[in-house]
Amino acid sequence: MAMSHSTPMEAKSLRQKLALRGIDGVTLLVLPSVIFVLAIFIYPFFYGLMLSFSPMREGGMFANYAAFFSDPYLYNTIGATLRLAIPVTILSVAFAVPVAMRVRLMKRQRLLTTILVLPITLGTVLVAQGMLNYLGPQGWFSRTLMLIGLVDSPVKLTNNYWGVFLSLVVTVFPFTFLLTLSYVTGIDPALEKAAATHGASSWQRFRHVMLPLLVPGLAIAFCLTFVQAFAVFPSAVLLGAPSGPTRVISIAAAQAAFEQYDFTMASAIAMIMGVVQLCIVLIVLVVRNLFYRGATSGGKG
């Protein structure tokens, strides 16, 4: 804004030119935030990228990446993370759709959505601590299963794969569900009513009217859910077996940074993590494009 008060003649014409393109004092208000995001988000990313190519170990600029992909203790973390993230994502999306289709018809959704927003708000650390009690050998979950006679001895659900899996479901499903609900309620109900008037059954209405309209939103929900699940960290340490089957990639990155103090290696692992996430997101978006893509929801909800 300081610029706009310079010499009257010259400044006015320039100011008018800029104003015509939509740039004036008000537009400049966006600058502090842009500079902030560039400095604290974009710059560290490129800094990390550069750092990952200047390793502390011997072997040229790709030494960190070579070390990662030659050590099974490191490269297996990708598989371990995918084995957690992909099933959780598919499960969450698969359950979110039918539940959202029912909940959208509910008059009083507020209580349900409030309960579901609790695990998101409380975060993974608290859920992990609660689940250590709840799913533990003396916890209510095993007790209930034994009471109704499903099992004879307590089921082992902590300090292994299933503990992390279940804690991911608890924190990730509400997120997917609320996202899906916002897409489902955004679809014009008149479209479904029209299909019903023409005699379509509820399955036909879902398959041929709702689903095609939902696919773009579901693809985004899938990507966001996957990216969250792939970044699993505290629950993999607290509820899983952090040196065994739930040694996920973020544990490897955190160990490189805070136990070996090799920030170049930690940055390299963070970059690999980003690339894997990007690959899955790209695959999902390509698959989405194979589906119907036209005017979505008859008008934005």
Next chain:
Amino acid sequence: MIRDTSIGAKLWITAVWAVTIFFVLNVLAIIATVIVSSLGTRWLGTWLPNAFTFNWYASAWREFQLGPVLFVTFQIAFTVVALSGLLGVTAAYAMARRDFPGKRLIMLLFLLPLLVPPITFGIPLATVLYQFNVGGTFWGVVLANLVPTVPFVILVMIPFIEQIDPKVEAAARVFGAGTFKLFVYVLMPMLIPGILAALLLVLVRTVAMFELTFLTAGPTSQTLVVSLYYAVFASGVRAVQSIDAMAVIYMVSTLVWLLVALRFVNPTQIVARGNQSSAAH
């Protein structure tokens, strides 16, 4: 709405509700175990503890030095709230009112920190912060927490500002109000509910933000959730009820703000606002 009354449809509806209720019951039970355990004297091999007591809260408060930790937590959270409000609301105003070249690119720039998970960008960020000697300090934690909260405030506020009639502002301009006066006397009063909701959610997010704080905090800048993580990590050192008491204190310090925030926003908007506006553009 159209009703389908065939037996298959009824079975399907029942199954969907059964799964939903099962999920909700488990979520509530997870939270309830923490509360019950924190209030129990001894809880081994029974449905409920033998007797109830409040003593664990006093011992947790002492053992984990929760006084200083809570003070630091809210100091960090309120600093983040103030700064992200200042940066976010002004930027949202510009984004809502002006069309300028590169606007889509800037929108993408604001979306990225919300879409990339904290642990992925947190490690390079922590490296840079330690390089500039702010890693491990109060301001390091504040800066790291601002990365997702500034874009969050922007994305929540854009639709709020868009729905205010520009004629009101034009009228204020005609009567000679500058941009600053316009903000303080005309826009602020109308935007207060939106700003309040956005900032309360920022408060909740910052108190509950584990990854970024964990990566950038030092011994004097730990927030409650990071202390809770270390306590659970080293469980066996302290009584589990004591850790649970700390977890309950953490829960209360988060949920109070959530409940206030929910008076202004719908739970769906907590996850969907930002993403919906991105899908619409």
